[in-house]
Amino acid sequence: MPDELAIRARGVTRVYKAKPAPVTALGGVDLDVQQGEFFGLLGPNGAGKTTLIKILTTLLIPTAGTALVAGFDVVTETAKIRRVINMVSGGEQSGYGLLTTREQLWMFSQFYGLTQRDGWRRVDELIEITGLTEQRDQKVRTLSTGQRQKLNFARGLLNDPWVLFLDEPTLGLDVAAARDLRDHTLSWKAAAPGRTVLLTTHYMVEAEQLCDRIAIVDRGRILALGTPEELRRRVQAESIFRIELDQLPQNGGIAAIGALPGVLSAIRADEDGEGPGSDRVALKVALADDSALTSVVTAVAERGSHLVGLAKSEPSLEDVFVELVGRGFGEDDGEGPSS
């Protein structure tokens, strides 16, 4: 069935019972993911990404709509889906701390029906691939966060899944560990043709580096879908500047800058750890055209800030997100549903 989709969702809706009112975590999602595709769901916390993964991995049923994984219905054909998928979540503490790395993986291999010989062989292969050879006989409870997540990743590959769900897999990892994990994912994907990965993340770099196509999700809806390049082209008509200041602007702050004529959006660009350091503040400002830059620089000066750096930048996925929803990733408007 070469033409069959790995994932197909139509009008998938999920409403959680809550007080004082029900919360809509997913509001009618339509999605097609091709076999062999590395697909990303990019969105802030509460966007509904995890809820969608829970539905696709048969942990939740949709309140409305239909979803198929590998051609099987998530409501009525759960057993078949469970034979061809696996899932790895960020910050996962699964398994039992008194087991060694090797034993833990072997235990999980038994849940997928691997024989004794195949199970141990596969465990040893995955330990080697994920770089856990030195920790193979170490008890799981003594592993570092990064090692633990590598172990979880190895667990996710035990059954050689046809559809692998990665739910914020690098959450809480340091830069090196996150990079390792991304490399392992790409290696596995390259070595296993036909395998599909659905990744949820709120790290732009991760989505850009790994995904063939990305859906930008917010408040339970897909706002845009395409390759990273296609998405970036949506905002290429704009001029995007990175402005570094010695302090935050006073009298209305960043919002006042964003309200200036010719300014499409203005957000903090240094809240995700990639900022300029010391006491400086970095802003990312999208302009309808370059001529609006003068009024921005003047407005910044009027609000007590001094310009210490200015650069025109290529549009990123975050710019696309800001363009679509009118706020940055880290800016919670307090109304997002919990997923």
Next chain:
Amino acid sequence: MTRYRTIATTPREAAEWSTGRLIRTNLRAIVGRAYPRIVGLAREPSWLFFEIFLPFLAVSAFVFVYRALEAPEEFVGFVVLGGAMTAFWLNVVWMMAAQFYWEKDQGNLELYFTAPMHLMSILAGMAIGGLVLTSSRALAVIGIGSLVYGVTYHVEEPFVLVGVFFLTMVPLYGMGMLLASLFLMWGREGFHLAQLLQEPIYFLGGVNFPLRAIAPVAGVMMAILPLAVGLDAMRQLAFVGSEAQGMLPVGTEALILVAMGVAFLAAARLALGYLEKLARREGRLTLRWQ
């Protein structure tokens, strides 16, 4: 690089399993889930103190009371046997009934749900692993208690005694499998129930005295508590000719245990099916932090 690959050729083919493969997977899942409990025997020596020495102290208190009251000497043996069976009851309450709740917190439960084996296999693995783990502790309590207090057993049918022991374990752990689903559905109230299931059950199950001593309620306990029935039968078989009579003939009690085993396992299966439906409908049972 083919080392990532295993067997599958297409997703559809990979999803089509024969009955044999399904059975083998579930049997392997039982072994897999039993494994952590069995290796735990050697990895957590502190348990030796809590699960052997403390029960031994509890047994000792009753032994001294019986000797002070000049009760029949086999009562000491009754208490030692009851103390050993207590270990199984504690294992059922804390490592079966409450286990799904903990598995949910660790994130294991959602992995169990998304794996291709039946959840009953996970429960069976937990039960078998728990049985092996606890048997070592129970044997230690019997060994130490018998040596220290000089218990004399009078066993005429050792195989029947062993058979009744295993007949007792089936409904006992079946009850644990049922409670595992119920505790998860009830949430924190489950923990209160677990507390409630300790001391009152020691009393109502006749752990430290012959069940006949509480004859008015013993009949009810015989109908719902495998521990009470099994212990009464095992005492009759381990202390033949004792002054203290059992509640019912051993054969009848064995039949009750068989019926209980079937009933508890069937109920556990139903509860698990309901739990899974509830979990998928409401999400709150398998998803962490919800």
